[in-house]
Amino acid sequence: MTFLFEKSLDEDINFLSAVWSQLNSDTANISAEMRGEKCQPYNPWHCLQMASKKPIENPLLTSMDYEKGSLITDPYQLNEMQELLTQQGKDITADIPVPPEEWPVMIDIARHRPDAISSFLEGRALLKASPFLDELYTNLIEFVVPLDREKPSGYDSNLARGVIFRTFPRGRTGLLAGFQLAHGLGHQVGMSLFSIDTIFKSDPKALIFYEVRHDKRTANHAFISTVALAFMTMFSHAIYGKGNNPYIEDEHVAGYAEYLPDALDAAIRSIEYSCELTDFGQQTMKGLSSLL
């Protein structure tokens, strides 16, 4: 049977959704206390506000109106986000290995990139092929922010829980967008697990060899990457069937391994070889292995 944590994927959905409900509600409360204001419904920028201990003054962001799970296309909102990312929110992109100015927010997506919007919609529709990913996306993801970069990439931060920042390069298909959304959702879920358990008994900041990329990264980075790969694998299984080795031309997906579950297997091996895990960490690894 396939599961991530215990019993079944349905139980996992309830667990993760309950964790996020609690996290979001607590974050909104702490953020409101900090501002000395009445608690508002959760907004991802509350995380940044709480971490930086500095209120975000922009009402277009603090009272942001959006459809849950949607791609943000309003140029005014996107412009304010770009401003935020270069000022108070620069910690969100602090660790990315390329200069943040190389992938700014795509402010003019509505006017100039209808293809990117279509790619997002196609990707979101494809995600429905997996009831697990579809329900988790519906429950957890607040919105997607388009980035302006002609390479498939993106980032996700616990300073903006529920936001997926992604590029939608020209000529790429909705299939790539689906993989990108699954990947971003996996990052977000992986990061959120650290709010309930340390996952590692060994040092989570120790650099370990990550076989998938043949690089060295911290143990917790490897863990979050592994959850993202697991979600991509689930997406692939939902579209093509488990056990099939689909032909996927896009190098963003094919770049991991000829067969995606092999990359997941390598990621799990990297962690199990180098790290000592808590009981919950071990249970999660067992669950991730059940996807292979």
Next chain:
Amino acid sequence: MTEKTKPSKDFAKQLTSPTLKALLKKVDPRYITAHSMIDVSHAKA
């Protein structure tokens, strides 16, 4: 965001696993936001 767009189901009540119920009680947002972790997919692709 309007309330109608938020998930309304009480997910905690749907849980049957005692282990997961116990883990739910450990949720603390301060830990996760203090932990400035960013992950990147194919940044150099």
